[in-house]
Amino acid sequence: MSQQVQERSEMQEMNPRQFSGKSISDVLGVEPVLPGEPEQGYRQGLQDLIAELDAKSPLQIYLAEKIYECLWWIRRYEDQKRAAIIAEMGVQVTGVAFEQMMNAHQVADQRYLREGLLQNKLDNKAAKIVAAGGFSLESLRQAAMTKRRNELEQFDKQIALQAKVLAGFQASYEVAFNRKRNVERLDLQNALLRRDLGAIEGQVVNDEPKTESR
Secondary structure (H helix, E strand, O other): OOHHHHHHHHHHHHOOOOOOOOOHHHHHOOOOOOOOOOHHHHHHHHHHHHHHHOOOOHHHHHHHHHHHHHHHHHHHHHHHHHHHHHHHHHHHHHOOOOHHHOOHHHHHHHHHHHHHHHOOOOOHHHHHHHHHOOOOHHHHHHHHHHHOHHHHHHHHHHHHHHHHHHHHHHHHHHHHHHHHHHHHHHHHHHHHHHHHHHHHHHHHHHHOOOOOOO
């Protein structure tokens, strides 16, 4: 076997079998999103993170998915906080919490205002609804946040918990990634050492004095 063929063979032995790249939820057939959530957006974001982290082994891909899952839950809780504030802003404008206790005009105004707030698009009609309730947009937001303070604090606790779990998965990923990189470095060093030793042994054999035959 030539030296180049041997080196190529040794390098192939060092390369671990590549994982398929699928997420763990794909392998297990688990649906990662809740009803109404953008499944394609979730999967695309997960694949982007896997690529960014250069995750290849099953363990690395699993940890990458758990990291992304924590980020997705944080996003869910942030969306819930926003929805809670917007819902309360509608309540504060009309002063009535339940639609069955409102007249048709109040129901229409509250729904219109909520829709505009959800889309971050407040037109003149929405501004008039806010003013008719005796608020500015800033004072209405503050009133809603004060009213829902306990609920918002619970969401913040859940976000903090997910952030703590996220940090743990990130630390685990660093260990898994560095361990793989160290193993590959050691394998490469061993392959180069075997090659150098082979070259030295060959040189010793060639340099040995030949005995003359009688």
